[in-house]
Amino acid sequence: MLYLFAAFCAVWIVIFFYLVFLARRQRALAREVEALRHLMEQKRAAVAERKEGMTG
Amino acid sequence: MKTFAPFADRVLPWLTGIAMLAALGMVFLYVPTERVQGVVQRVFYFHLPAAWMSFLGFFTVAGASASFLWQGSRTADLCAQAAAEVGMVFCTVVILTGSLWARPIWGVWWTWDPRLTMVAILWTIYAAYLLLRILGGDSEQVARYAAVLGIVGVLDIPILYISVRLWRGIHPKVEQMAPEMAWTLLVCTAAFLCLFAWLLWLRLCHLSLRAEVAALRRRAVAVS
Numbered sequence: 001m002l003y004l005f006a007a008f009c010a011v012w013i014v015i016f017f018y019l020v021f022l023a024r025r026q027r028a029l030a031r032e033v034e035a036l037r038h039l040m041e042q043k044r045a046a047v048a049e050r051k052e053g054m055t056g
Numbered sequence: 057m058k059t060f061a062p063f064a065d066r067v068l069p070w071l072t073g074i075a076m077l078a079a080l081g082m083v084f085l086y087v088p089t090e091r092v093q094g095v096v097q098r099v100f101y102f103h104l105p106a107a108w109m110s111f112l113g114f115f116t117v118a119g120a121s122a123s124f125l126w127q128g129s130r131t132a133d134l135c136a137q138a139a140a141e142v143g144m145v146f147c148t149v150v151i152l153t154g155s156l157w158a159r160p161i162w163g164v165w166w167t168w169d170p171r172l173t174m175v176a177i178l179w180t181i182y183a184a185y186l187l188l189r190i191l192g193g194d195s196e197q198v199a200r201y202a203a204v205l206g207i208v209g210v211l212d213i214p215i216l217y218i219s220v221r222l223w224r225g226i227h228p229k230v231e232q233m234a235p236e237m238a239w240t241l242l243v244c245t246a247a248f249l250c251l252f253a254w255l256l257w258l259r260l261c262h263l264s265l266r267a268e269v270a271a272l273r274r275r276a277v278a279v280s
Contacts, residue, residue, distance in 0.1 A: 007099040007156040011106070011149050015251070018145045022258055029262065032269055039276055 064257040072254045075247035087240040099157040101240050105248035106149040111213050112252060113143020114182060118210035121203035133199050136206055138259035140185050142252060147179050162226065169225040174216035181209035
């Protein structure tokens with residue numbers, strides 16, 4: 001019974017750790033997307049400022 | 057990929073959960089206990105489907121890698137990478153459950169039986185594949201080397217399959233089973249197939265998104 005319990009635990013532990021690994025990768029990717037969005041906003045603001053300077 | 061997305065995102069996790077509950081119910085409540093090995097034989101209902109799913113994963117790697125080498129499809133390359141990871145998850149499950157089953161039946165955690173040895177080789181080949189992908193980066197050349205390794209590695213599976221017949225080992229081969237056992241094995245295989253499809257989908261989505269983000273980052277740097 002002990003080995004049966006251990007075997008089923010092993011299955012779920014491996015799958016659980018893989019799902020945790022996927023979730024962590026997903027969070028890292030979300031952070032990267034956020035940084036990219038921030039970079040784009042900065043660039044857009046810089047371009048707008050430059051345009052304003054040229055017209056003003 | 058887009059046509060499959062609504063089904064995969066909404067239906068697949070629920071289907072996997074329900075199928076897994078049904079599989080556990082059948083393994084612990086429905087199927088009779090095997091006369092010779094006793095209760096530990098129930099490991100079989102997760103061990104064999106996990107082995108089949110690892111083979112499916114590695115055949116997917118080979119197929120997608122061939123498609124990548126033939127047509128240069130980037131999606132096929134991502135699919136191969138995702139399938140290798142999922143295949144490795146199931147292959148690890150096979151080794152762990154096999155070891156925990158072997159201890160009370162054979163008296164050892166591991167023995168260099170032909171089939172066990174072939175599984176260890178298979179695990180090592182795809183571990184090398186994943187290391188190549190992780191350490192090699194995202195270059196085209198690394199993707200091509202990995203594709204070749206992914207195709208060559210799958211040749212181990214037919215050898216693994218016939219190893220029980222070719223060389224005399226102690227690993228049992230499935231020949232006949234009671235209808236209750238066959239039904240339980242079928243439900244467990246369906247549950248593992250759902251789990252396989254779900255994990256593959258999750259990883260493939262993640263890899264596609266990562267590739268898109270990398271392309272956007274390159275564009276942003278080029279613009280600046």
